Amino acid sequence: MGTLVVVTLLATAAPGEAAGLSRDPVAVIYDRDHALHVLDGGATDDELTLRTQTLASSAWAFFRGTSPLYYRDLGELPASAYATAGGDVWLTGDAHLENTGADRGADNEEQFAVTDTDDAWRGSWTWELRREAVSIVLAGRADGRSASQIAADVDTFVAEYAQWIAKFHGTNDEATWRLTSSNTSDLVGDLIDDSAGDKRADLIAKWTTGGHFKDDPQLQAVPAATRTQLVNAVAAYRTTAGKPLKASEAVVKDVRRRTGAGTGSLGRFRWYVLVEGDTTANSDDRILELKQQVDPAPKQLAPNATTLTGGQRPALALRWLANQSDPLAGWASVGSTPVLVKEKSPFAEDLKIGDLTTSAIWDDTVRDVGRLLAAAHSRADQDIAGTGLAYSADAAIDGAITSVSGLQAETRAFATSYADQVTSDWQAYVTAKNSGRPLF
Structure with a gap:
């Protein structure tokens, strides 16, 4: 493994602050990525190579792509x-x-929501609150915000989360609440407006022609055996979707392996499958995305929290955590590879940190993200069959937040210190990459 790189956080700290942490971050990441290399028999090494380049590109990208390291540290x-x-x-x-x-x-109806449940798992709400806060610190630094501005952003996020947890406590409003054009503004409102203007035909024209995928370096042809496995997977998947597809809507027209997408999921198999739409016209075809699933990052902290596995876990979690989520989310296996199946949405407009250009936009956005997180944590509890929670999650969290100002101070200290750690870890990763150290 080479020379041990020891990275230490604060020597002493108050409860909740990062303290006494030492490990070789490169070795932790190597172990996870090497396991994927072995699992996939080297077939995704092109993606793993791209992953090393992406992780080395910035502290922000490194944080996005290393959730297992974060949960290991917790x-x-x-x-x-x-x-x-x-x-x-x-x-x-x-x-x-x-x-x-x-x-x-x-x-x-267009809405702003959480978009990724690949790592969905049961655990302490504080794990997720802290991770989002770290992202606010790192994104703020990447955007050139001052330390005082970043601290205010974190405090606003935590206060908004606590406020909405309290609102949801005892009302069950979380079951129907969501962010739409009627209750948000600034960047989030613009994203919703952009989504409303998107058309399915435009996405289909981008990726396909004449009922087949276009020649594109990010769309790789697959062997005949893989095509058969994908056809079988779609046939098995269609009844697992929240809104099951009819057999006529699951007719496979073409398949490709999709490369170059994502950050944390780089190195996993991802396939696009073109299926027949509501009519035989090519313009209303659908693209299904089948993404390989592995053990989620938080599982190492709570290995027995749920028995859900494979693609079923993130598909059900998406239904539970986000109101009016993708009705086509479901699960299957491509051969022996478990996959989450979702539609490649024609209407998706992702938030990008580079679009957070003013303090007003930052303020509104972190408030909206705080609300989303509060609603997600509040929804998936005793009110929804299958979650495994026999109590009110919002009541439990609300009861635990005995001091909003105390939670703000603790979260701010943790997020600032751990963001420093991420930056140090990223620099160690860049050094390892530049020295030719094996990274997967």
């Missing part, structure tokens, strides 16, 4: 003073600003 760092035994909830698992965006809801 296992050593002091727990939040506001964490409660038995207060575990369903988490998106990989909370950060760019895992939110606008899309068309299942009822055909």
Whole structure:
């Protein structure tokens, strides 16, 4: 593994602050990525190579792509003073600003929502609150915001989260609440407006022609055996979708392996499958995305929190965590590879941190993200069958937040310190890459 790189956070810290952490971050990432190299028999090494380049590109990209390192570290760092035994909830698992965006809801109304549940798992709400706060610090630094501005952004985010948890406590409003054009503004409102203007035909024209995928370096042809496995996977998947597809809507017209997409998921198989739409016209075809699933990052902290596995776990979590989420989300296996199946949405407009250009936009956006997280944590509990939670998640969290100002101070300190750690880890990764050290 080479020379041990020891990275230490603060020598002493108050409860919840990062302290006494030492490990070789490159080795931790190597172990995870090497396991994927072995699991896929080297077939995704092109993506793993791209992953090393992406992780080395910036501290922000490094953080986005290393959620397993974050959860590994949480296992050593002091727990939040506001964490409660038995207060575990369903988490998106990989909370950060760019895992939110606008899309068309299942009822055909555009909304702003969480977009990624690949790492969904049950655990402490504080794990996710902290991760989102770290993302705010790193994104703020990337955008050139001052330390005082970033601290204010984190405080605003935490206060908004706590306020909406309190609102949802005892009302059950989280079951129907969501962010739409009627209750948001600035960047999020613009994303929703952009989503409303998107057309399915435009996405189909971008990727396909004449009922087949176009020649594109990001769309690779697959062997005949893989095509057969994909056809079988779609046939098995269609009845698992929230809105099951009819057999006529699951007719496979073409398949490709999609490369170059994502950050944390780089190195996993991802396939696009073109299926027949509502009519035989090519313009209303659908593109299904089948993404390989592995153990989610938070599982290492709570290995027995749920028995859900494979693509079923993130598909069900998406339904539970986001109101009016993708009705086509479901699951299957491509051969022995478990996959989450979702539509490649024609209406998706992802939030990008480079679009956070003013303090007013930052303020509105972190408020909206705080609301989304509060609603997600509040939804997936005793009110929805199958979650495994026999209590009110919002009541448990609200009871745990005994001091909003205390939670703000603790989260701010953790996020600032851990963002420093991420930057140091990223620099160690860049050094390892430049020295030719094996990274997967």
